[in-house]
Amino acid sequence: MTRLAPGENPPQFVIFSFDGAGWHDRWTEFREAAAQVDARFTGFLTGIYLLTDEHRDAYTGPGHPTGKASVSFGGDAATVTTLVGDLNAAYLEGHEIGTHYNGHFCADNPPGGASWSTADWNSELDQFFGFWNGWQEIDGLQGTPPLAIPASEVKGGRTPCLEGSWDQIAPAWAAHGLTYDSSIPGSGIAWPRQEYGVWEFRMQTTSSPTLGSVMAMDYNFWYKFNKAKNEPERAPEIRAAVLETYRHMYDAAFTGNRAPVLVANHFNQWSGNAFNPAAKDFMLETCGRPETICATYQDVIAWMNLQDPAVLAELQARPAVY
Numbered sequence: 001m002t003r004l005a006p007g008e009n010p011p012q013f014v015i016f017s018f019d020g021a022g023w024h025d026r027w028t029e030f031r032e033a034a035a036q037v038d039a040r041f042t043g044f045l046t047g048i049y050l051l052t053d054e055h056r057d058a059y060t061g062p063g064h065p066t067g068k069a070s071v072s073f074g075g076d077a078a079t080v081t082t083l084v085g086d087l088n089a090a091y092l093e094g095h096e097i098g099t100h101y102n103g104h105f106c107a108d109n110p111p112g113g114a115s116w117s118t119a120d121w122n123s124e125l126d127q128f129f130g131f132w133n134g135w136q137e138i139d140g141l142q143g144t145p146p147l148a149i150p151a152s153e154v155k156g157g158r159t160p161c162l163e164g165s166w167d168q169i170a171p172a173w174a175a176h177g178l179t180y181d182s183s184i185p186g187s188g189i190a191w192p193r194q195e196y197g198v199w200e201f202r203m204q205t206t207s208s209p210t211l212g213s214v215m216a217m218d219y220n221f222w223y224k225f226n227k228a229k230n231e232p233e234r235a236p237e238i239r240a241a242v243l244e245t246y247r248h249m250y251d252a253a254f255t256g257n258r259a260p261v262l263v264a265n266h267f268n269q270w271s272g273n274a275f276n277p278a279a280k281d282f283m284l285e286t287c288g289r290p291e292t293i294c295a296t297y298q299d300v301i302a303w304m305n306l307q308d309p310a311v312l313a314e315l316q317a318r319p320a321v322y
């Protein structure tokens, strides 16, 4: 990491992130791809993936009955211990683990994040870190290898469905030592700023040559493509459209304001596995390019903190590109 001289162009950062981050095959696939091109990426972990189904009652989502969630719990003991192994291996390779919170409660299963209070968010994060530190005891798996990542390494996250009342969640971020967020819908591709007490990497809207104006996230691409209908036979077409969108975002930023490009995904196999392969194609073809660094959120924050404040202010003042 270097400090830019005034007038010097910053590197083109690309930040790959995956919400949920609880799928062994996907961890393996993306760790292998990242190793080929010297990329680091971020997994936003759904905290209840650390709870076996049998111990689901350790979680109570704000406003919801104990043991309930909008997504699955962690499965059996073998699945949870495999996940812990994946998280440990990813962390040792330089990848980052953040939070996707716990129960994935959104507008479709209210109350969701949009209506939660500060106390609700504090409960959600207290439980996330409680599972992080206490999963072995909760699950009765004391004999297995521990999660070897200090909880203090979790510095940010993405809220489920990008929902939240930001002035309500901000005090919970502060109370849990979080220093960044990447949930708030933004406009184009722009440099992050301090908002709500954290570095806010706003979600990016782009003028995709294949999908039109769209927020750059896998589900949003899918919705734009066919209203998120499951059409596995069209997976190659979707994959190509998404890859072209990522290429467009990269070109717009690289030749424009050089703001970090966010490639925001879930680990998923939606519509015949159309989306994760597009992200992997883009990682493999992009991360080794000149002046390009595929980095984690915390890497980019460290880089921004290293810069002369006047240099950083000039970057932040650059208009968004689309």
Ligand SMILES: [Zn+2]
Pocket (backbone or CB within 6 Å): 019, 020, 100, 104, 159, 160, 161, 266
């Ligand atoms: Zn999600």
